Amino acid sequence: MQNRAIIITGAAMGLGLATAELLAAKQAKLVLVDYNAEALQAAKTKILAKSPSAELLLIPTDVSDEEAVQSYVEKTVEHFGRIDGLYNNAGIEGKQAPLTEYDIDVFKRVIDINLMGVYYGMKYVIPVMKKQNYGKIVNVASVGGIRGVVNQTAYVASKHAVSGMTKNAAIEYGEYGILTNAIAPGAILTPMVEEAFKQVNPDDPKSAEQEYAQRNPTKKLGQPTDVANVVAFLLSEDNGYVSGQTIAIDGGESNLYGN
16 A cells, blocks of 8 residues: 555544554555544544654545535645545435435435545546556445445435445446445444434433344444455455455344345
8 A cells, every 4th residue: 555545535533534544554645535624633633643654635525515526636636646546435324214204405415425425536536547547446335235224214325326336337447447346334333323323322322332233243343443454455456356346344244134
């Protein structure tokens, strides 16, 4: 990963930050994208505390804004001269509600960020990678992209679509040296997942977390570093032939539900 220019969206916390810390330690050049400028600065401080020589470019961006996405791609090329990897990580859960009761404005916001944000990223990064005849893309699909999740219709719809777009990108641009994959994390202990447990049991979210963990074959929830390690492989030179896949990172839980 040394000197590879990698864009990470949703980089200020959770899976994005864990991956940024790992890639910085591997001497990658990082573009950190997040809508929260203050959180981005805090992430930068945390990364530099562990990797003082890390090269970081911070770009506060709402990934649901196409022009803003085009801008972060252009700024990356201006700053680093190329784009070797894109980790399309930014996303939101929305709210939990049955399909017929789901708030339509929240539904549209989930689609705008989780689906369109990923699409815009690929739309503007892939032409750069085509010119280089090289690139690695990792999109975040979630286990909600490979099975249903009760009361999360918008999230599940967006993540299934991400998995589908990933397959298409892999077959359309593989000849240009671009490998595109998706990951499907299960319940990884990130701020977003912690918030979900608060919605499930506002009075005792820790109890909801422990109850959910017991359903997993490993009897525990995952950590952001578990995901970061897989993403780092997919973005690295070690990955020479994996493309078009949606890789579950869930302790094997998705196997309980069949295909």
